[in-house]
Amino acid sequence: MYLIIDVGNTRVKVAVFEIDTVKEVVVFEKENIISALKKIISSFPISKSIVSSVANFSEKEMQEMEKLLHPFFLDSNTKVPFKNLYKTPKTLGVDRIALASAAIKKYPNRNVLVLDAGTCITYDFINEKGEYLGGAISPGIAMRYKALHTFTSKLPLLEANEVENFIGVDTQSSMHSGVINGICNEIDGIIAQYQKKYPDLTVVLTGGDTYFLSKQLKSVIFAHPNFVLEGLHTILIHNLAND
Numbered sequence: 001m002y003l004i005i006d007v008g009n010t011r012v013k014v015a016v017f018e019i020d021t022v023k024e025v026v027v028f029e030k031e032n033i034i035s036a037l038k039k040i041i042s043s044f045p046i047s048k049s050i051v052s053s054v055a056n057f058s059e060k061e062m063q064e065m066e067k068l069l070h071p072f073f074l075d076s077n078t079k080v081p082f083k084n085l086y087k088t089p090k091t092l093g094v095d096r097i098a099l100a101s102a103a104i105k106k107y108p109n110r111n112v113l114v115l116d117a118g119t120c121i122t123y124d125f126i127n128e129k130g131e132y133l134g135g136a137i138s139p140g141i142a143m144r145y146k147a148l149h150t151f152t153s154k155l156p157l158l159e160a161n162e163v164e165n166f167i168g169v170d171t172q173s174s175m176h177s178g179v180i181n182g183i184c185n186e187i188d189g190i191i192a193q194y195q196k197k198y199p200d201l202t203v204v205l206t207g208g209d210t211y212f213l214s215k216q217l218k219s220v221i222f223a224h225p226n227f228v229l230e231g232l233h234t235i236l237i238h239n240l241a242n243d
Helices: 030-043 059-069 093-108 139-150 171-197 212-214 226-243
Strands: 002-007 013-020 021-029 046-052 112-117 118-126 131-139 202-206
Touching: 002 030, 002 226, 013 226, 021 059, 030 059, 030 131, 046 226, 059 212, 093 112, 093 118, 093 171, 093 202, 112 139, 112 171, 118 171, 131 139, 139 171, 139 226, 171 212, 202 226
Parallel strands: 002 046, 112 202
Antiparallel strands: 002 013, 013 021, 112 118, 118 131
């Protein structure tokens, strides 16, 4: 069995794969990573593992992980199943590398736009030739609400809420309209830009805000909440096969 570990800034998402089947997915806080990994290892016969992290580990955590798993750490030098045409490949985030890999595996020989709605909203495009061209990065839902509160003196800090009327009738509904309608129109607009050039475009939505946004968007999309984990699994298999 393979252990797939996706480390965010605050949370860790882990999946246990048996061949191509996900046996279990666990989410926990980053500070609990070692104890959580020990528990998973005691429950499953893990043979190989891969770690993708956008956060830094302490030296002690690195040593503990090496001792527990001898994992494969994803970075810009890792072999991937696509051709990377990004002009600054060493700056491409490991999460975006994983998403491109998942797109290649799930939708081969197709033009695919992957939207990852988390802390930031990332857009990643892979063409039918298996070439990664790039995309875009913009603030996510929570970041936009936090910015309204932080950079003004009187606006409250709100949680995301569905918008039924695009015309806000008070401060809170105006903020919800601005954030949620703004994001949905941004996403629908960017999808339309890509569809104009690539009419056969496949659009994938993933990330922590997948369920919330999928109900709000007009565009036809495929929702894959665990797309990063699937991409990491694809990269691990690719490297084992080419080792």
